[in-house]
Amino acid sequence: MKRVIVDYKKLTPEVLNLLTTKYPDGYGDNDIIVFDNHKNETIEAVEVKTEDTIYLVKVSSKLHYTMINFDSNDDIELNDAGHIIVTDLNVDKEE
Numbered sequence: 001m002k003r004v005i006v007d008y009k010k011l012t013p014e015v016l017n018l019l020t021t022k023y024p025d026g027y028g029d030n031d032i033i034v035f036d037n038h039k040n041e042t043i044e045a046v047e048v049k050t051e052d053t054i055y056l057v058k059v060s061s062k063l064h065y066t067m068i069n070f071d072s073n074d075d076i077e078l079n080d081a082g083h084i085i086v087t088d089l090n091v092d093k094e095e
Helices: 013-022 061-068
Strands: 002-006 033-036 042-049 053-058
Touching (some): 013 042, 013 053
Parallel strands (some): 002 053
Antiparallel strands (some): 042 053
16 A cells, blocks of 8 residues: 655645545544654654555644635635645734
8 A cells, every 4th residue: 555645735635535524523633643754854644545545644734724624515726736725824924
């Protein structure tokens, strides 16, 4: 089975749909997997699976925002690579 580490910026609608289905009320501390990547950086991620792939989606406040505001019935904007474009993020702005 293939393992893929993905940032919220590179989420496809399919992976985001898997996330919101698996974690309809959001993810908690017990859902987070912590590991070191090949650069020896500590990564926190949540896991979703398809038949052939395990996706480890990096945890961030922007991921939480994207999951909360995702509606699979809405038209979503994708970039040329097929990743979801997230706009109106006020999460990281300083006041």
